[in-house]
Amino acid sequence: MLAENKKEDIMVSNDPKIESGPPKKKSNKKKKKSAAASGPIEPIDPYYEQVMQTYPVFLRSTKAKGRHATASKQLDEGTTIFYEQATAFVVRSDYIDEHCHVCLDLLTTKMMCSDCQKSFYCSKKCFEQDSDTHALVCSPMAVIDSIARATDVDVDLLRLITLLLARRQRDNDNKDAPDDGGNDQQKQQATAPTPFWCTKDLISHRNHANPAFVRVVKEAGERLLSELPESMQIPVDDLLTLACRINSNAYGLGDNEARNTDVALGLFPVSGMFFNHACNPNCAFVGVQHGQLTFRTIRPVKQGEELTVTYIDLYASRDERRQDLLDSKNFWCKCKRCTSPMEQSVDRFLQSIMCEKCHEDVYVIPPSPMEDLTQGKPLDLSGEWKCAKCGSAASAQSVTSTIQQAQQMYMEGIMAIRKQRDYRGARAKLEPLVASSNNKSTKTENMKGGDLHPRNAIRFNASIPLMNCLRHSQDINAAINVNRYIIETMEAHAKENLPKNTPEISDFWQNLGELCQLMASKNSDRVPLNKRWRKEAKEAFDHASQVRSIVFGPDHPKTKFVKELAASV
Numbered sequence: 001m002l003a004e005n006k007k008e009d010i011m012v013s014n015d016p017k018i019e020s021g022p023p024k025k026k027s028n029k030k031k032k033k034s035a036a037a038s039g040p041i042e043p044i045d046p047y048y049e050q051v052m053q054t055y056p057v058f059l060r061s062t063k064a065k066g067r068h069a070t071a072s073k074q075l076d077e078g079t080t081i082f083y084e085q086a087t088a089f090v091v092r093s094d095y096i097d098e099h100c101h102v103c104l105d106l107l108t109t110k111m112m113c114s115d116c117q118k119s120f121y122c123s124k125k126c127f128e129q130d131s132d133t134h135a136l137v138c139s140p141m142a143v144i145d146s147i148a149r150a151t152d153v154d155v156d157l158l159r160l161i162t163l164l165l166a167r168r169q170r171d172n173d174n175k176d177a178p179d180d181g182g183n184d185q186q187k188q189q190a191t192a193p194t195p196f197w198c199t200k201d202l203i204s205h206r207n208h209a210n211p212a213f214v215r216v217v218k219e220a221g222e223r224l225l226s227e228l229p230e231s232m233q234i235p236v237d238d239l240l241t242l243a244c245r246i247n248s249n250a251y252g253l254g255d256n257e258a259r260n261t262d263v264a265l266g267l268f269p270v271s272g273m274f275f276n277h278a279c280n281p282n283c284a285f286v287g288v289q290h291g292q293l294t295f296r297t298i299r300p301v302k303q304g305e306e307l308t309v310t311y312i313d314l315y316a317s318r319d320e321r322r323q324d325l326l327d328s329k330n331f332w333c334k335c336k337r338c339t340s341p342m343e344q345s346v347d348r349f350l351q352s353i354m355c356e357k358c359h360e361d362v363y364v365i366p367p368s369p370m371e372d373l374t375q376g377k378p379l380d381l382s383g384e385w386k387c388a389k390c391g392s393a394a395s396a397q398s399v400t401s402t403i404q405q406a407q408q409m410y411m412e413g414i415m416a417i418r419k420q421r422d423y424r425g426a427r428a429k430l431e432p433l434v435a436s437s438n439n440k441s442t443k444t445e446n447m448k449g450g451d452l453h454p455r456n457a458i459r460f461n462a463s464i465p466l467m468n469c470l471r472h473s474q475d476i477n478a479a480i481n482v483n484r485y486i487i488e489t490m491e492a493h494a495k496e497n498l499p500k501n502t503p504e505i506s507d508f509w510q511n512l513g514e515l516c517q518l519m520a521s522k523n524s525d526r527v528p529l530n531k532r533w534r535k536e537a538k539e540a541f542d543h544a545s546q547v548r549s550i551v552f553g554p555d556h557p558k559t560k561f562v563k564e565l566a567a568s569v
């Protein structure tokens with residue numbers, strides 16, 4: 001039973017000597033007391049050390065960082081550091097009949113389970129591979145939609161819980177053997193799903209769960225359990241803990257064809273346990289076929305350095321990132337970027353407006369303390385904020401008012417697209433935000449009292465829907481300029497040590513290539529212009545391919561796809 005294994009109850013140790021990983025070098029430096037130092041040290045089960053032994057990773061557990069992974073040797077960018085096969089994963093309901101539920105390939109021919117009508121496969125092979133697991137979940141899957149609707153619980157959460165309980169059942173029956181006889185040791189290991197028992201070691205943050213969430217999940221859980229076979233039953237309280245563990249640890253799996261779309265959601269206990277979040281990560285995770293997750297370095301990593309990934313958007317302001325992590329993962333980010341002084345951090349640009357006097361830096365807006373963010377308490381606007389470069393001051397009130405105006409325009413632009421499909425109206429709202437700069441000539445009526453910094457998060461966020469509006473209205477040249485601004489902004493961040501190799505950057509390079517190709521075809525009869533656009537398209541696809549080779553690996557379908565685009569120009 002899950003309850004008997006609950007890690008929160010039985011495995012917690014306060015012994016500070018329990019620590020795993022290689023011996024640390026002695027340092028003469030006086031140790032800084034970390035603000036993150038709290039809670040007991042979690043011991044590491046030898047199973048995880050054994051799983052990791054073929055990878056260049058040491059597992060550690062410390063008071064400051066909890067359990068985490070470090071590099072066991074110096075690593076180049078683009079190194080695969082870990083594979084894991086999900087204990088269970090679900091194709092998200094938005095894509096339920098678009099991707100195979102076993103290999104995740106896009107469905108060109110569909111096979112559907114005629115009983116539940118909720119499981120889709122690309123081939124007989126995948127259908128047969130799923131048959132034992134599906135036999136356990138077929139009848140509950142048929143009613144999960146109605147349970148989710150009646151209780152207001154996310155249907156994909158309920159589907160994932162059901163598949164995890166099926167995995168538990170199959171582990172108990174000891175029926176699962178790795179199905180792929182590949183001779184590469186790492187791959188062989190990865191094709192065996194991580195066993196269900198590992199989920200008990202995952203952090204759940206159950207004590208911080210929203211009471212409304214607890215109530216509805218318990219209600220949905222009771223209903224779901226009544227649909228499950230006897231052998232799959234667990235106490236509803238354990239089902240709730242499992243739901244909290246999914247919320248805190250699940251990973252989205254990307255589509256191999258499209259950009260930036262999570263088509264599936266999986267629980268990967270080993271990854272969930274050892275890869276902490278950082279707002280300036282050195283690794284990325286990418287979904288590969290069959291519900292596998294791969295972790296790769298996106299920059300060179302020194303021996304002993306912690307290996308981190310991001311769980312959220314890196315181009316959001318510090319307060320927004322922390323709020324996002326609090327809401328979605330129940331923790332307060334204490335990474336280096338979030339704890340460095342605001343006046344020295346790249347974060348000041350994302351949150352603020354240009355200094356009216358020197359036009360070189362921004363007024364430094366202090367980050368909100370956790371209590372204020374959790375209680376929705378507004379910033380103290382009684383004083384002044386100073387420019388990080390020249391020190392001239394502006395009233396907090398006027399800086400905030402400019403930012404609020406910008407936020408309002410951004411929301412109006414987004415709503416015009418979402419509610420009315422009014423691309424012209426949206427463009428009118430978004431364009432002044434993106435055009436705003438320290439160049440006085442481009443200042444508009446709507447942007448009084450200062451401009452957004454070019455790297456301000458509202459401005460950056462506005463640029464993406466603006467590019468889509470421009471594309472929609474066939475103003476391809478303008479869309480290209482906005483796409484260039486997006487890439488320039490990301491590269492400017494990268495100069496200040498944010499990652500330069502991310503899936504998002506590769507997507508914007510691909511998009512730029514496609515826009516330039518469109519311009520080339522519009523100018524097919526004007527040889528010099530056509531040649532110029534084709535040259536830029538090829539360069540953009542080559543950039544996308546370089547970044548993807550690092551982030552996804554040279555053999556990933558997304559890398560191959562963009563290489564083909566480059567070759568076709």
Ligand SMILES: C[S@@+](CC[C@H](N)C(=O)[O-])C[C@H]1O[C@@H](n2cnc3c(N)ncnc32)[C@H](O)[C@@H]1O
Pocket residue numbers: 036042065066067068202203205248249271272273274275276277278279329330331332333334335
């Ligand atoms: C997916 S787990 C990572 C493993 C975790 N260290 C453990 O021991 O289970 C995510 C949890 O780790 C902690 N964590 C990860 N990144 C963090 C960060 N940047 N700041 C503070 N806590 C973090 C939070 O408790 C979070 O819910």
